[in-house]
Each structure stands twice: as structure tokens, then as C-alpha cells.
Amino acid sequence: MSSIQPCELPDRALLARYAHGGAYADCYTTDMAGIVSHAAYVEAFYSGAVFKLERFLLARLASRPSTDAQVRQLAAGERDTFSAWKVEARTDDQLLMCDLAGRTRSWLMVAQAPGGSGPSSTRLYFGSAVVPVVDKVSGEARMGFLFKALLGFHKLYSRVLLHAARSRLARAARAA
Template identity: 60%
Template structure:
């Protein structure tokens, strides 16, 4: 599930700047559109818990309809994130504090699709708390990706 960050990944610029970056990927045996993957990612039960916490603690509520609009390029902000950049098959989001990035990408993989999820944490934010939570972050990232893959395959 841990993968190399593709050279054309929008997240690559943060790796080149020395930020912490990670990349996780899963190959699925059929075609999955980028919009379907993005919508599935942000509407899983796992991510809905994160959305609830964001609504409660930082007043950043969100709805599934907004996730759908984001996925289809009709929205630039979603919950605690805003779109930093889009490219074919990719979405790079920046959190409201500017300290983290979330990245989703799809690419062909044989007869199927490789689904990617990655993160970046800017260097100025990589203190002791970050290092202490890194293991949780990596586990949570794997859980999020698996949940999104499952949801995308059920939907499509």
C-alpha cells in the first residue's frame, strides 16, 4: 500500500521543498473515474467522522453534496480544505491553516486503476507533536484509502 510518489504528482513540489510527504496506493481491477474516487473518499463513514470533528471544533461543517461538487470541479472549498490545484486525474487540497496538503490521484494500471492518496506537512510544522502522531497518521491514511476504494467500487 505504501507507494512511490509519481513524478507528475501535484504533491511532488512539497517533497522537493523538503516537506514530509507520503503516498499510498491501491490497484483495483476496473476503471474508476477521478471524480468518483474523490467523492467516495470524502463521503466514507471514516471521513464523515473527521468531518463531524471539524464541524464541532473548528466550525467547518460539510455535506455529501459538497463533496460531490468538489469531485466534479464545481467547488473550491470543502470542510477545512480549499483546492490548491487540479490536474487531469489529480486534486491537491490545502488545509485552512496552510500547514498540510491532501492529494488524490487516479491513473491507469493494466486493465484497472491505481488509486492514490498522499499528504504533505510543511517543514515549519514538523515538530515533536508531528513526529509523535506520525504512526497514527500513516495508519489513518491507509484506513481512509481502503474505505474510499471500497466505496468507489460499490458505487460504480
């Protein structure tokens, strides 16, 4: 997974609004040869084997089932909810999802890779944000123990998800 690197959020990233004010935001990127559409990236990300495990858990533990058909609709811009998320913002090259509790965000973006591995290469971005909870007694925004305890796992899982989506896209390109 050395091809997956942490990076700063691009200035125009829809997730950038969460990079300040006490929220946690991260961004990972990888480049791949060829032109990858945003819809293909979204579909590869949410319908890959790794993410399907998360979908399975959400269906069983949170009663939020989802299907590959719903993923295709989300990727095509025909759906604004998916499993435990809703679309918060969308552009031609970005998708920002918010969990139904309003605490986390998931963001996907494609862009032409600068100085990529050929005349047409794509940079895939994946980022997350976690919004702090305001303590009712003190009024302070806090991330909480669970966030701190799971942050290392989250960083590894983010890299695994992006790697899985990239691999899925690469296999599809070779098969075409």
C-alpha cells in the first residue's frame, strides 16, 4: 500500500470545511494510469469487497442494508442516500457523504494527476472528517475517548479502502 499517501486536502475539496474548528479531517491519495471517471471511482469504492464488509455490518447491526444497484445510483447522481449516509454535497468530480448521525463525513474526489505516469493519469482522493461533540456541561467541543482509541485503526482502514478501490479500477481497466 505504499502507493497510498496521506496529503493535505486540496483547497477546493468539499471536505475542507471540516479541516478547522476542532474537527478531525484527513486525506489520502493515489495516482493511477488512465482516465477514471468520478462515477467509476465511487462505484469501485463502495462496491468493493472491503467496503462490502462494512455494508454487511451496517445492515446487521444498524438495520441499514444497501445493494450494489444503490451504489451505481449513488455514483450516477441518481440517489442521495446510501446505507447509513446521505449526500451532503456533490460536484462533477467530488462526493461528500454525511452519516445519518451527523458526526462523520466521507469524501471522494478525482482529478488529473499532476506529472502523472503518462499523458492521462488520474489522482484518486479519499478523506474523512469527524465532527466533535459539544459537552452539554462545559460547552466545549470534544472528540471523545472512542475517537482517540480508534484513530490508528481509522488511518489504516482508510488506506486499505483506497487501495482496494484503486485495485478494483485497475482490474476493470485491464479487462476492458
